[in-house]
Amino acid sequence: MRYNERELLSLARQPAEKAAEIRMSVPKKGSVLKKRLVKLVVNFLFYFRTDEAEPIGALLLEHCKITKEEENIFSISFIEEPERKYCFECATEEQCQEWVEALKRASYEFLRRSLIFYRNEIQKMTGKDPLEQYGISEEARFQLGTHRQ
Numbered sequence: 147m148r149y150n151e152r153e154l155l156s157l158a159r160q161p162a163e164k165a166a167e168i169r170m171s172v173p174k175k176g177s178v179l180k181k182r183l184v185k186l187v188v189n190f191l192f193y194f195r196t197d198e199a200e201p202i203g204a205l206l207l208e209h210c211k212i213t214k215e216e217e218n219i220f221s222i223s224f225i226e227e228p229e230r231k232y233c234f235e236c237a238t239e240e241q242c243q244e245w246v247e248a249l250k251r252a253s254y255e256f257l258r259r260s261l262i263f264y265r266n267e268i269q270k271m272t273g274k275d276p277l278e279q280y281g282i283s284e285e286a287r288f289q290l291g292t293h294r295q
Contacts (some may be wrong), residue, residue, distance in 0.1 A: 167181055181193065189207045212253070214246050221233045
């Protein structure tokens with residue numbers, strides 16, 4: 147996926163679906179948990195130093211695995227780079243579960259499956275493909291059993 151820094155900063159300033167100050171560590175040797183403002187916008191997870199307005203990083207929630215590790219800890223790792231693992235420590239188990247669910251719903255794979263499900267439901271009800279009017283009904287990413295490369 148291509149994007150430029152200005153577009154990413156603009157997205158980071160959008161209202162968040164979920165945001166909180168939680169502790170996180172990045173996949174660097176010797177990395178420790180540090181308090182960060184974490185903000186979910188569409189399928190990007192931005193993280194900020196608590197006293198700064200611009201993000202210090204962003205994770206695109208595509209081809210990733212979100213795992214609840216312990217009672218109040220979850221992680222995000224990437225399928226093609228399993229050693230690239232980000233850990234997050236929440237204040238409570240309930241907060242941890244809420245984050246895990248929100249992140250799973252924001253992933254590209256979940257959004258794609260939802261689009262295909264609703265596309266099929268609309269087609270059953272109306273007899274028409276709702277994507278046809280946009281000229282994208284035959285694209286592989288909108289078909290069952292195919293994956294976007």
